Structures are given as C-alpha cells and as structure tokens.
Amino acid sequence: MKLGLIGVGNIGMHFANRLVAAGHEVRVYDRNAAALDRVVTQGAKAAASNQDLAAQVEIVLLSLPIPAVVLQVADEISQPGSKVRVVVDLSTTGPSVTHQVANLLKGRGIALVGAPVSGGTANAEKGALAVMTGGPAAAYEEVEPLLRVIGKNIFHLGEDPSLGQTMKIINNTLYATSMIASCEALVFGVKAGLNAKTMLDVLNVSSGRSFATLERIPQCVMDRSFPVRFTTELLHKDVKMCMDEAEKLGVPMQVNPVARQFLAFAISQGDGDKDNVYPIRHIEGWAGVQFGEAPKA
Template sequence: MTTGPVGFIGLGDMGGPMALRLLDAGKELAVCDTRDAALTPMVAKGAYCAENPTDVANRCEMVLVSLPTPDAVYEVALGQSGLLEGTAINTYVDLSTTGAMMAKTVAAGLGEKGIAVLDSPVSGGILGAESGKLSLMVSGPEVVFEAVRSILEIIGNNLFYIGAEPGLGQTMKLANNFLSATNNIAAAEAMVMGVKGGLDPTVMLNVINASSGRNSATMDKFPRAVVTRTFEKTMKQKLLYKDVRLCLEEAEALGCPMWLGSAVRQFLAYAVSQGTGDDTSVALIKHMERWADIEVGSAATGDKD
C-alpha cells in the first residue's frame, strides 16, 4: 500500500526513539518537529527535514505521528499546513494517546480525502520505544493494518488488532494507562507507608513481587528508578494526567462511573499544579515522601535527615 519514504511527525520522548529505529532499519524518513534539537539526530542519520506536515504528506504515502495532545494531533492532521493538504499521503497512523473522540474526528476528516487511518497508541515507555519492545493497540481497516505491519513491527514486538472502528485502540490505551497510573500511585503510597514504619524498601519490593500485590510499578519502575533515586525513563506527569483525564472523559460519555479514577485524576492534577508536570511519573512518590517526611531509597530506614 505504501512505497517510498515514510513520514514521521513528533520526535519527543517516544517519537524520537521510534523514528530512530525506523532509520536504523534502513527506512527512508521525512521528519517534522517544532524543535531543532529533536531534528538534528534524525538529519544526521539521513532523514529529510520537512518544513511542515503538508511537506511530509507531499513526499510520503505513509505518515506516522507521535504527538503529546489531542489538539496537536488535530492541527497536524486537519489544520492549516496539515496532512490533509498533502498530495501523496494515503495512509495515516497515529501512535499518540488522544482518546477515541479525537481519533474518530481525524478518521472522518482524512477519510473524506480517501486517506486510510489507523489509530495505534503504544505502551511500554521510553525504554520500550528505544528497544522496539512496545505494545501497539491498532484499530482501523484490518487490510491497512496488515499492509503496514512490517513497519509497525520495527517499532513494537506486541501488535494487537483491536477492531475496525476508529477509536477502539485509543479506548484500549486509556484503560491501560489508567491502570498504569493507579498502580504507580498505589505502589508509592504503600512503599512510603512501609518505609515510614521501618521496612527496608528493597525487602518490601521482594516480598510484594513474590505476592499478590505485584504490578508493573513494583516489578520494574520502583526497583529501577525509585530505590536507586534516578527517577528516569518514564513518561512525564503532565502526560499521564492527560491520559487519565481523557479516560475519565470517555468513561463519563459512555455512562461508566470510575470512582477510583477520579481520585487518581485529582492527585495527578495536584502534582501538575505543584510544578512537577515535566518530571517523570515515577517521581510522583516524592510528593508522598514529603508529606510523610521519609525517603524511599536504598539506604532508607527511617525519617530522613
């Protein structure tokens, strides 16, 4: 279905590593981003630097986007100098987390011009993007999914076809990220309580990860980034807040109450209001540590000095 160069728009924490994987696999890329610093490593590997999304869509039949907000996705796809104005594009793949409503809007807008649309949000974090070990939740025409599968397999090793209706992949991603956020925050509360009570954090994680309380936060993020105090390689708090907010908005539109979701959203809104929106999501525990006057680290055994 697609020949020639592939377009890639949005070279942030997730998009940058995904685009680099495509370049390293020998794909010819036309890239676009608002930041020169994000474009430099791509151009150094041979990518064409496009002026705007329309320039990408004039050169490439297949365009992938990885953008931070629904508004950014709308502008890139349907706005002025957007993909809709391009002459070569026939396939659009959205790797962002934008929610089902935006996915349907973009699919309808691009579909009027005969452009096939897949929403394909990803999960696995920055490390997964770097290593090609992402999960992709794809919805849209199955024939289009199969046609671009070989390119998507460079980005992720777990491809799931969710269904033909636009937005189903987004709904799946929002459900997953709600659970991820909840796991992270619940693990932080449990770890702070335990360390405040005299438990060693590493012993706590060993017990939890051999027991029923284990989750992705206790099994990976906390041993790697909290106990070590590096707080690295997880998504920004403001983006996690965006995802949970979108999840609750979709749930409300569907008539599905999410009581716990409201508490998670409120905590994330608080964190962003305190100026930590650009910090990694695994660093959310710092708020709880401050309230409890304790630090969950490799040497933590009681109140911090």
C-alpha cells in the same frame, strides 16, 4: 518503504531510529529543531514542514503530545498537494478526537490506523512496545510490518480506529492508579521499618506486583534519579481522558478519579514536566521518610 514521521521527541526519536535501522527511508518533522537534528544524525531526512513532508510520502506516522495537535497535524497533512494515503497515529489521542481525525481524513481519501503504544522509552528503544491498533483491515495489513519494527506485541482490535485509543487510556489509567497506590504502600513500609529493596523483591514475586513495582519504581525511584520517561502532565491528560470517555458512556468510576486528583495536585506543585513517579516525594514529605537513596559518590 518511504515513510514520514511527525514528532520525534522522547519516544518518537526511537521510532525514527528503529525504522531507519530497519532500512526504511524516513522523512521526519518536529517543531523542535534540536529533536529533529538528533534523528537526522542517525540517518533520517528532515522535512521543512508538515505539508512538505506530506508532499513526499504516502504513509505518515504521528507521535504527538496532545489530541488537539493530532487533529491540527491531520488537517495540515491532508491538504491539496499531499500524497498521503495512510496515517498511523501512535499518539494517545483518545477515542473522541480519533473519530474526528478519522472522519476528516476519510473525507480526503486517507485511511487512519489508530495505534497508540505502551511500554515507555526503554522499550521503545528496544522495539519491545505493545501496540494497540484499530482501523481498516487493509490499511492495518499494509502498516503492520512497520509496527513490528517498533513493537513486540501488536494487537488489532477492530475496524474502528478509536478502539486502540480506548484500550490505551484504560491501560494508562490502570497504571496511574496502581503506581500511586504502590507509592503510598511502599512509603508506609519504609516508615514501618521495612527495607525498600526487600519490599520490592517480595512484591514482585507476590500478588501485589505491577508495572510500577517491576520497572518504574526500581528504575527511577530507588536511586532517586527520576529520569523523565513520561511526564506527570501527560499521564494526567490520559487519565482525565479516560474519566471523560467513561462518563460519556455512563460507566461509573469511583477509584480511578482519585489517581487523577493526585496527579492534578502534583501538577499544581510544579511537577507537570517531571516524570510521573516524581510525585512520590509528596507522600514521602507527608510521612517524613524517603524511599530509596542516591548512590554514594
């Protein structure tokens, strides 16, 4: 297919590279010139702007950081002169803004498939993401082959484009809460005299395991590398969005807001652009111990 992809950052670049490798002709645009150059060297073709891209392709995928940007870009790519018929939003946009985007595009004859992803940059590179979609069945069926290039587990949750977004913010909120709880418990274990790696080995064959203990903490904290895979700021955005949407529906939440508060504190301490497991350092500082250690030179 001839496709457009807007947003080729830490995760979007893997979408571009995998789609190109699968034989698709991919037009890309990103305001970050370095990010754009990075995927052009892998075979993607750069567009001059969002509108320029929309004038060349009928299917556009979005991988953007915040809901307001998704809404702005949706408006730009649906102006007169656009060829776009279907938009696939791979961003975490949230249900409320997704309704706005869907209504905007529908009024201009364009179908929206909300398709947020989960699994992080490592799984994005391997094409092993979970993709949570919502949207018209015909549009979903048309783009499903593309989604199978970037994801392993594809779910169509219904005709409403916001359903995948609701599922995504639930997922990210549960991750945030379990990650922070895991960090607290593991730091406690170190302080009590347990070995960091042994604790993870035990947890990961026991009922306390989670994505945080299986992947994020072993890969990013044990060796103190903290590579940026998903920032604290973006995770906080998703959790806050979940709290706001739950409140709109009258669903009480008592535990998950504590995770949002901790992430907000970490951002206030300068951790916003760091990986979301980096704030374990605050818990370590309060406890006076460190979980894991950098490899010896």
